[in-house]
Amino acid sequence: MLRVGLTGGLASGKSHIAAELARLGCHVIDADALGHEVLQPSGEAYGPVVREFGEGILDADRLINRKKLSAIVFEHPDRLKALSAIVHPAVRRLANRQEAEFESTDPAGILVYEAAILVETGGFRDFDKLIVASVPEEIQIERAMARDGSTREAAVARLRRQLPLSEKLRHADFVIDTGGTREQTFEQTRNVYEKLRGVKQQPS
Numbered sequence: 001m002l003r004v005g006l007t008g009g010l011a012s013g014k015s016h017i018a019a020e021l022a023r024l025g026c027h028v029i030d031a032d033a034l035g036h037e038v039l040q041p042s043g044e045a046y047g048p049v050v051r052e053f054g055e056g057i058l059d060a061d062r063l064i065n066r067k068k069l070s071a072i073v074f075e076h077p078d079r080l081k082a083l084s085a086i087v088h089p090a091v092r093r094l095a096n097r098q099e100a101e102f103e104s105t106d107p108a109g110i111l112v113y114e115a116a117i118l119v120e121t122g123g124f125r126d127f128d129k130l131i132v133a134s135v136p137e138e139i140q141i142e143r144a145m146a147r148d149g150s151t152r153e154a155a156v157a158r159l160r161r162q163l164p165l166s167e168k169l170r171h172a173d174f175v176i177d178t179g180g181t182r183e184q185t186f187e188q189t190r191n192v193y194e195k196l197r198g199v200k201q202q203p204s
């Protein structure tokens with residue numbers, strides 16, 4: 001199975017690329033969705049996170065309130081590090097189980113792992129190829145404001161905390177510019193998909 005990483009910055013259009021790759025037949029694992037899953041009461045990270053950060057992060061239904069949790073770690077790198085040390089391994093183990101299921105049913109398929117911090121964590125090295133979603137910074141800010149209902153200041157602050165796009169692009173095998181229309185993004189995605197299929201057809 002060809003293993004492909006997909007990453008990009010804030011509001012960079014990764015999910016649109018992933019959705020199109022899934023439509024084309026790739027097996028997509030969404031790290032953010034897995035992050036939500038492991039923080040559910042039945043998830044592996046729920047208990048450890050509540051013990052680490054206290055029951056003040058829970059809502060009336062005893063679900064973890066991600067906004068409260070984010071507010072705690074946003075300006076405190078040490079607390080973010082503690083959260084990451086709990087959540088990231090749990091996400092990785094869940095992703096490994098999903099990947100094993102995909103590979104057992106489609107060993108010649110293409111797996112796409114979508115995650116925002118593949119380059120930051122060095123996780124991109126675990127994949128055969130890396131796709132980076134690229135978009136002008138101003139569009140990122142506008143999209144983040146529209147998507148999250150945040151202020152421009154908040155969107156810029158989030159963007160400044162991320163690794164610069166130029167650093168992600170240094171490691172890219174494929175770059176998809178999502179700054180145009182959705183159809184233009186999908187056309188580039190289809191071109192990348194055909195190239196990935198070509199990689200699969202090459203003799204090992």
